[in-house]
Amino acid sequence: MISRDGTVLALSGGIGGAKLALGLSHVLPSGRLAVVANTGDDFEHLGLSISPDIDTLMYTLAGLDNPETGWGRAGETWNFMAALEALGGETWFRLGDRDLATHVERTRRLAAGETLSAITADLCRRLGVGPRILPMSDDRVRTRVKTDEGWLDFQDYFVRRRCAPRVLELSFAGASQARPQFEFLRLLDAPDLRAVVICPSNPFISIDPILAVPEVREALRQCAAPVVAVSPIIGGKAVKGPTAKMMAELGLPISAAEVARRYDGLIDGYVADHADVGAMSGLSVQVAFARTLMQSLDDRIALARAALDFADALQDRRVAAE
Numbered sequence: 001m002i003s004r005d006g007t008v009l010a011l012s013g014g015i016g017g018a019k020l021a022l023g024l025s026h027v028l029p030s031g032r033l034a035v036v037a038n039t040g041d042d043f044e045h046l047g048l049s050i051s052p053d054i055d056t057l058m059y060t061l062a063g064l065d066n067p068e069t070g071w072g073r074a075g076e077t078w079n080f081m082a083a084l085e086a087l088g089g090e091t092w093f094r095l096g097d098r099d100l101a102t103h104v105e106r107t108r109r110l111a112a113g114e115t116l117s118a119i120t121a122d123l124c125r126r127l128g129v130g131p132r133i134l135p136m137s138d139d140r141v142r143t144r145v146k147t148d149e150g151w152l153d154f155q156d157y158f159v160r161r162r163c164a165p166r167v168l169e170l171s172f173a174g175a176s177q178a179r180p181q182f183e184f185l186r187l188l189d190a191p192d193l194r195a196v197v198i199c200p201s202n203p204f205i206s207i208d209p210i211l212a213v214p215e216v217r218e219a220l221r222q223c224a225a226p227v228v229a230v231s232p233i234i235g236g237k238a239v240k241g242p243t244a245k246m247m248a249e250l251g252l253p254i255s256a257a258e259v260a261r262r263y264d265g266l267i268d269g270y271v272a273d274h275a276d277v278g279a280m281s282g283l284s285v286q287v288a289f290a291r292t293l294m295q296s297l298d299d300r301i302a303l304a305r306a307a308l309d310f311a312d313a314l315q316d317r318r319v320a321a322e
């Protein structure tokens with residue numbers, strides 16, 4: 001039986017996803033929120049295993065995140081980068097001195113045979129993160145971007161090349177052999193699941209990798225709880241990052257409705273911004289409108305509440321219709 005005090009499962013990647021995850025963490029008891037993190041952005045760099053979307057979530061939910069960049073830690077120092085530069089090392093991917101500890105410790109524990117899930121759970125415990133952060137899989141999945149300059153690894157495209165190359169196609173290497181993280185699938189099937197919230201992350205590079213893991217799409221379709229997605233597009237523009245540019249390069253209309261159409265069949269509801277009130281016709285899913293621009297903590301909390309209220313209302317309608 002779906003209940004108001006059931007667990008909420010959020011799917012998140014990147015900075016926008018972490019913002020809504022923070023809002024959800026303020027409106028739900030820790031034990032009632034689990035956030036599935038995209039791991040397609042992960043890569044090996046300087047001999048370190050780096051998981052950006054896990055770390056962005058972990059630092060954000062721990063209140064340690066750098067508010068200017070959205071990634072890495074607040075109050076960072078950059079002695080390691082400066083020393084590496086002096087030695088001619090690669091410094092295009094910025095690793096702060098405190099952030100470095102996370103990568104060194106994760107790399108050590110992965111090499112010792114621990115799973116990404118176990119390491120993440122322990123780092124979260126040590127950093128005081130209440131909600132569960134679940135990698136989408138403990139198997140290796142890597143987003144690769146086919147551009148007009150050939151195939152690029154994700155961070156090469158996103159950071160080193162600053163998303164400049166034209167995107168022709170995305171692939172998620174390893175996804176077809178990856179197993180969904182064990183708790184992720186169990187939660188989707190749990191009778192007390194209250195809702196699934198797809199955060200306003202970039203659908204192509206943050207959410208699609210999660211959906212590419214076998215059984216995830218089917219589990220979302222079969223999910224007894226309402227699945228609600230929040231639009232990453234406001235008034236034809238992306239809030240941050242390359243979503244709009246990618247949509248243009250992939251020949252897609254840059255609109256909140258287009259993203260809703262891409263989730264069609266997986267979601268029961270879609271939260272779009274008030275700016276798109278006139279632009280959401282012809283959709284098969286129910287649409288709710290809210291302020292989806294998250295500038296303050298209150299914005300994050302209000303949007304989290306709006307998404308959960310909408311999911312609860314969808315569930316009530318389902319029950320009434322039965």
Ligand code: FO1
Binds near residue numbers: 052094
């Ligand atoms: N993004 C950048 O644009 N420049 C960086 O130098 C950079 C370093 C970095 C270090 C650790 C980390 O967890 C994330 C970092 N990011 C950086 C962000 C990262 O590339 C993106 O957040 C995700 O991969 C896409 O959402």
